[in-house]
């Protein structure tokens with residue numbers, strides 16, 4: 001079976017879909033579950049507390065309904081978006097996910113290569129399994145952004161940002177909702193920490209500042225050091241101001257849910273925001289990302305790009321978010337499950353299917369491009 005994705009520059013990219021490869025999100029999730037140990041799968045799938053927000057993220061999407069327009073000649077579809085002066089053929093990015101080796105030995109390298117085929121930017125996590133330099137070398141033809149967890153030792157943060165700049169990354173994404181790790185009952189039950197298993201030390205292993213700080217006593221010390229370092233409850237807007245001064249790259253804040261914080265981001269000179277509740281993994285009981293989006297889009301009023309994640313499972317979900325005014329969308333768990341189920345090829349198949357779903361959904365909604373999507377009638381029912 002062959003699936004094709006036609007991008008706006010009329011390049012048809014096709015991949016072979018193996019007969020028994022998973023297609024729907026539910027099939028991919030189930031294949032990942034079979035491929036992984038229970039604690040590892042659970043770390044990826046679960047959320048904080050009683051997982052109310054994980055469920056709300058998914059349920060909220062079902063509440064938004066589209067009223068399509070017809071007879072609008074959608075034969076020439078343009079899915080491209082321009083963010084920070086770069087034009088991408090699709091409005092999709094891959095969310096930063098730490099410890100990807102948990103899903104596949106090739107981890108971030110496999111994901112970066114699959115993303116490059118579809119020109120989908122990959123946002124590499126601070127706690128990635130491979131270093132910034134390894135991922136940069138894995139493929140030069142993809143756009144990569146770097147996600148930063150602020151460190152108690154500022155030099156570690158600035159050093160990583162510098163390395164990302166030198167490696168040609170296109171943006172810095174500062175995650176602001178993880179000043180301490182969420183209360184994750186399932187991981188506690190399984191006594192599970194992916195870092196303790198050594199899956200996510202790419203950037204720290206090769207970070208001389210970090211290693212000298214820890215005096216590299218043993219790997220357990222390093223792991224504890226990483227965890228201690230990314231626990232930073234003191235994080236505040238002054239750090240954002242400082243980071244903005246220290247990088248020439250566009251700075252994006254990930255984890256915004258309140259319109260006032262979106263306005264503060266603009267006031268502090270931030271270049272973009274990601275409306276996100278971290279896939280329900282941080283504060284249980286927070287508003288679903290999709291419900292938070294409309295008010296934020298309204299106050300931001302196109303001053304900076306508004307990106308979105310948490311709960312996107314299919315192309316049609318992305319269409320709803322774009323119709324509500326987001327400039328681009330990120331997916332998390334769907335590509336991680338695809339990686340666990342099928343490695344680099346699995347991620348490629350997921351991307352092809354997802355983008356085809358988005359294209360088909362745009363056509364059937366009667367919109368030709370992402371700008372027109374904003375005019376689409378969408379209501380919460």
Ligand SMILES: Cc1cc2nc3c(=O)[nH]c(=O)nc-3n(C[C@H](O)[C@H](O)[C@H](O)COP(=O)(O)O)c2cc1C
Pocket residue numbers: 043044045057095096097098125126127147175254276277278279280281309310311312330331332333334336
């Ligand atoms: C296993 C896992 C690890 C994650 N690691 C990070 C991380 O290192 N940095 C970060 O900013 N967000 C991280 N996230 C959150 C994602 O970037 C994203 O916000 C979330 O997965 C979006 O929700 P979705 O999974 O429903 O698409 C992680 C998510 C998962 C599932």
Ligand SMILES: CCCCCCC(=O)C(=O)O
Pocket residue numbers: 098127178193194195227278281
């Ligand atoms: C034990 C280290 C976890 C690093 C944080 C990764 C993350 O953001 C997550 O949601 O998990």
